[in-house]
Amino acid sequence: MDLTLSSEQESIREAVRGVLGARLSARRAQGGVAAERGLDLALWREAAALGWLGLALPEAAGGAGYGLPEEMILFVELGRSLAPGPWLGTVLGAHAFVGVPALRDELADVVAGARCVAVVDDPVDAVGEGSRLTGAAQGIADGGAADVFLVLGRQRVRCVPAGASGVHVATRESLDPTRRLADVTFEDAPAELLPADAVPLRRAAMVLVAAEALGIAERTLEGSVAYAKTRHQFGRPIGAFQAVKHRCADMAVRAEVARSIVTFAAVALRDAEPEAPRHVHEAKVLATSAALANAHDNVQNHGGMGFTWEADAHLYLKRAWLLEHAFGTRTAHLEALAAPWRAG
Amino acid sequence: MDLTLSSEQESIREAVRGVLGARLSARRAQGGVAAERGLDLALWREAAALGWLGLALPEAAGGAGYGLPEEMILFVELGRSLAPGPWLGTVLGAHAFVGVPALRDELADVVAGARCVAVVDDPVDAVGEGSRLTGAAQGIADGGAADVFLVLGRQRVRCVPAGASGVHVATRESLDPTRRLADVTFEDAPAELLPADAVPLRRAAMVLVAAEALGIAERTLEGSVAYAKTRHQFGRPIGAFQAVKHRCADMAVRAEVARSIVTFAAVALRDAEPEAPRHVHEAKVLATSAALANAHDNVQNHGGMGFTWEADAHLYLKRAWLLEHAFGTRTAHLEALAAPWRAG
């Protein structure tokens, strides 16, 4: 039993953090948030070249041969840096395309960063379950940047090119200026059925969304602590006041809770532990709770500065809200957890 | 519009507080809590002699001619002092007996402190609605000290002597060592139907229970503030630490919330304002919430001392729990408040 990062995993984390940190500084220099709408192409290409998009694919499929825990490490860093891009859809798409001979080139393009995938979470088959899709899917993250849509139905997994007939994409702003949503309408759009099972893919998605939320919970804690050490009021650093210090302590508790359960869920899912599905729901609930509460406290801790657009504090809070609504809200997951207990 | 105490009301408050303070000291000297089980006869007689039990009865009925706001003032003080005794049942009983010729002597006895009344809150007519009662009523406050039971049905109000045939009273300990509960079983017990309407009596009861809770919220705030000023740790009074100071500030907010809404509800009910029923539910919810949270924080603020039996802190918390379960829990009242909104 070991829930720490191996030295190999630490290397992955440091490498990812280094690249994202450099790119984030570059984005800032180019005008910050305003430039962050949609895709950061330079970052996307670099990420693909570094193998991030195929981190957990088999080596035979052009991947690095790691697993969900390593993808989790990547997504924690993506959350910390608020990196723009259709990361989740593209990584899931690559998984879904593996082993389909007809999609061999498609997969290679996806892993190479030449094709972007957005994921449509449709657990009730609202857009149908057959080879033609009809219906509307709202709030699809980075839908405007997608070349392909990956549709996770109740059981089935299908893909549809964004340019196919009957696919209409309307890009919307979202609460989060660094991540756009899209409303996608399918009108008898032709879909390709993939051999993948939607259930494990959806679970992996939940873990990765939780990981992104964990990144926010961690980064906002660090931001608050750093600010509390340097900002002075009443002749002392504000971190010396118990009100601020204890708020930071509570943020540390939430971050540690999130970090532990997300790690545990990722490993349990990789190893097909019987309780893994339960822990996935728990990770999503606790990580998004930690992200929302920490991001809120981080705005508070920054005082007036936290209320400005210029400071990053608001971006973490807004991203946290998007993650709360990705792949099921806290309430939805608590209901999923309560259901068997109610029956039992 | 005036939500302050008139000078006459202030006099009532001071008089009540003076008597209860003296009696409380006396009870302490006699061994404290252990002596407080059930009725403090000396206090009860003094209260009756001072007219407390008929404070809001018409003068023609032997009362002082005040109204619900003045009864509220009395019950705030009873809460503050954790005074033992079947106050609520007896005060409500007196109201229900007014104007019934056959109960003229009974009323005089009740107001004189010679007969105690316990109230059975039975809004679903679980013990029947006719002139004979059958069924069980659990957790009746001070049921063991009662000479008469006042049964508030859905609409009807009835009374039953505790000694009547078919009335079985089993006194139970409760969480609160200063207030016992009783399980009362009626087996075809003869009941006298009173001309009173249960609905306004029940509302008055809710306001008085809320007032008692308000007393606890206030008293625990004062106790915490006093302790925080004198108890030293790390070379300073603990009240100088923001953790303690801010907890006290939150207690002050809750007490002020409770004080305002309970006062408002009492006056609104007296004046038959159309929104009064809603405010009564609100007063019960917010006052018991304030009592529970403040009593809990008061234990915390007293540290190890708060965990002892010797200190009063635990008694307020335990009483607050009894009040939470008297005449409807917070959840029940929130449901009552939500119901019309759901329909509307």
Add this chain to the structure above:
Amino acid sequence: MDIRFSAAEEAFRADARAWLEANVPRGPRPAGVDLRERRDYDLAWQRRMFEGGWAGVSWPREFGGRGASLMEQVIWYEEYARAGAPEITTTFVGLNHAGPTLIACGSEEQKAYHLPRILRGDVVWCQGFSEPNAGSDLASLQTRAVVDGAELVVSGQKIWTSFGNVAEFQELLVRTDPEAPRHRGISWVICAMDSPGIDIRPITTLTGDQHFCEVFYDEVRIPLRNVVGQLHDGWRVAMATLGFERGTAFLSEQIRLARRLEDLAALARSVPGPRAGRAIDDDEIGRRLALARAEVAALRAMTYRSVSLAVRTGVPGAEASIIRLFFSELVQRIDLLALDILGPAAVERCEGSPAARWADSYLAGLSQTIGGGTKDIQRNIIGDRVLGLPR
């Protein structure tokens, strides 16, 4: 104890209601990006109130106000909000802060010049108190003013100046004696915003709004006769009217909150809930709504109690700080509840939709526990001044 108003007060209410019904602007207010449009709109409305005899309801009659009693003010602000009259924003500092300060501490000349202009809606005032390193700790302000002949020469920086870029005048706190203890050596000065050496830069907030400004002062010359009260005595002058901002005017905000909560309940009747049925049918959401409504009712009762205490004792009570803290956190609880009720619509922006309005309100509401003293400072004030706890 009485929650009803007297017959005379009810007559005042009827007058106020009738006037407001006849005069409140019908059309929507300018959406807000162009602050100058907003200023013009607000000043026109102020002039209308002035002409109707309803400007400066709380100001004494001798200074052109209506001289309403505290109870009448309560009624006015209730009716004002019920009528959907325009929220007081650009004119707020003049009416509720600078004006009352001049009335309390200004010279005859200052009062004669400025008060009519504020009441008539001729000018907009802004505040110049906070600085980048003097937020919660206002007394540490560093903007310097040196006496040079009959003038003060001001250099430094202010921040969080609302509507600084559309204001004529500013109530400005400057340090005139750097040797004196923190709370001394500060002066309260009337600063004309078109003075040479002033540079105003809008701050974009997290909502995208730009009504806050930074103001930079580079040897700005202000006549000494613009000092209000005594030189170096500005802290006392500033504190003299701090209570104004937390008084009866606040009732309008409360009533707007109550109305927003009713809107939210209506919304919860129209959107699906997390388990089945409508959102309002959900046990948890229904109870959170009911609790919020109870707290809004308590807020009104608290304000009534506070006002009637002030009437009885003649001084504003300590409850004001309690009401303020409770209000600020209640607003945030209600906004959060709204986001939970809205579901995914809360994060997808459709301009003008109810969801977008709630999301904007949630974001703007983050300032409730920051601006005008953070919630930590509010709790300190309650602990120190209301409860008398040691510092």
Add this chain to the structure above:
Amino acid sequence: MDIRFSAAEEAFRADARAWLEANVPRGPRPAGVDLRERRDYDLAWQRRMFEGGWAGVSWPREFGGRGASLMEQVIWYEEYARAGAPEITTTFVGLNHAGPTLIACGSEEQKAYHLPRILRGDVVWCQGFSEPNAGSDLASLQTRAVVDGAELVVSGQKIWTSFGNVAEFQELLVRTDPEAPRHRGISWVICAMDSPGIDIRPITTLTGDQHFCEVFYDEVRIPLRNVVGQLHDGWRVAMATLGFERGTAFLSEQIRLARRLEDLAALARSVPGPRAGRAIDDDEIGRRLALARAEVAALRAMTYRSVSLAVRTGVPGAEASIIRLFFSELVQRIDLLALDILGPAAVERCEGSPAARWADSYLAGLSQTIGGGTKDIQRNIIGDRVLGLPR
């Protein structure tokens, strides 16, 4: 990353489980009013563990312990709780505090005499740290000890001494140098509880329990050879093993909490809810239960993470204080939830009923955020030591 244990560790688990199944006492533990009965029961069980080779699982082999690795300790405490083995109470201080302190800082003579007696279940130890005016601020302790020849003469008072009235020995902190700074001049002494001049008075807690004592010292003479570590160096000695109390032994408590939560869910399936149906069908109660279960799962994950970090780095991590704070508040949340589920049964006492057990647990749980450092102190520790915030 791996959440499974190795084959060798699983073999250890099988051994532990088999031994516990065969040896855990079947009958109920003495109810608790008579502390001597409880002591006898606990010591008998300790002797049984000793004979089975399971006493002092975390103690080094050279001192008679089992010398289990951290992972084996995790497994032992998990199995211990799963088997329903007796909660460690009267023997806690000896096994998890005094013993490890002697191992770390004691003389050969002290170790040779005391360690076997603790392991064999011959004696009970108690703690003598807190004083009426030295609770959270332990370093301000005032119990004096003056050197007189080969003895210390101790006068003063201790409080919150668990099982002081059934203990043979006490780990006692006394001030031996009143002139030295607060944290210096303190000594850690082995005190025989039957020494003349000791007066022990039980404290009744708000649960009615009497296992805490006040201990009064009136010129109690203790041989100087009972000083552990150096004279005046007791603060360091006390701090050396503070982590023990917060280590793997804590896992048993966590597993008991998880089991209590399952019991609570079963209860919620059997009692009516506030609106309709069973309590567990209520949206709010169902979600609170689910959230609590998620938090209990997180607690286990946190502990696993903390242990594996300690294995990797060789030192106990700073997360211990985070886990402790989270646990203490989680216990209180679960107890509160239980009271809300129980309804009126929560306040009416029927001895031995599930409702009475939950009410007792709620009351006892109030000490979670007080004893061993209040929640305020815990947050200070996290802020200061984990986050490095300024003091």
